[in-house]
Amino acid sequence: MELCFATNNAHKLEEVAAALGNAFPLRTLREIGCADELPETTGTIPGNSHQKARYVFDHFDVACFADDTGLEVDALNGEPGVDSAYYAGEPRDNERNKALLLKNLDGEPNRRAQFRSVFTLVYRTDSGEVVEQQFEGIVAGTILTAPRGEGGFGYDPLFMPDGYTQTFGELPLSEKNKISHRARALEGLVAYLRGV
Template identity: 40%
Template sequence: MKLVLASSNAGKLEELRELLADTGIELIAQSDLGVDDAEETGATFVENAIIKARHAARLTGLPALADDSGICVDALDGAPGLYSARYAGEHGNASRNIDKLLEALREVPDAQRGAHFYCVLVLLHHAGDPQPLIVEGQWQGRILHARQGQGGHGYDPVFLDPVHGQSAAEMPLPLKNGLSHRGQALAALKQRLAARA
């Protein structure tokens, strides 16, 4: 099965390819097919994922997989949330986004730094698919006071998994993929696809 990934995010593509390696699904980046990112005008993660999947499916003629995800911080009433990738104003500037988040939480004690990563995945079999396959995943943790680790992408260096005592950026990829919001959503997607087969 060939799927177009409705994203130009290289880190996301690598992570999803790794997670789909055992499924026989070939994931092609939309940018490899000349497709630009869709404008994310939805009010929720689900709406944005559907917008992105429809855009990619319409322009490529392929089934499309879209992910919309972000980090939701308790002390900030769920922000940055939908705006995680452009929290500091420039889309995809992870370093500036982290700086802004750390500044917003500067006076917040450890006990109140709870956060979770959230991911919704949408699979459309074609652009007009009236029954998108929708799954979600969530990863609970808290925000560190400073970056830890060199791996991962996005907010990984400041997201602490309290069970393992490591930031997402310190974890080996197989461990992170087993715990992450995206890993959980993809596991649910695999189950749903297997049930349909």
């Protein structure tokens, strides 16, 4: 099955392409002619994932999947969560987002957090039935008091996954792809696709 990954995020595309390898031909939004800003208005991670995948499927009639991801911090009642990319407001700015997170956690002893990714796959079967499936991946860890590492993107330099002494910003992409939230959700997606 040829698939479109419904994202405009080059970092996510790189991560997912590396994880998929040559198992499934992957098309980008540009390759299917989609220059639209994908909607993300549901207020939840699973909802936004579904909304983006369904938008591309409905408008471009291609099998596709989309993800939505958020950093959920215990001491902040799950924030930034679904608003992770725009935590510090418009326009999207990773440095301002990280600075606001550190400010909001200043003096807070509980630094527990988790990254959560939800992938939604939408495709049409040979008989014409439209199928939707969701796959979730979670990785727990700790938010540091200062960023470490130049790799990854977003909050990666602040997030140390459980069982590691390096942040997602310090781990090589190959190692991060074995344990990350996105990798775990992707595992479920790939396992499902292999059975289709």
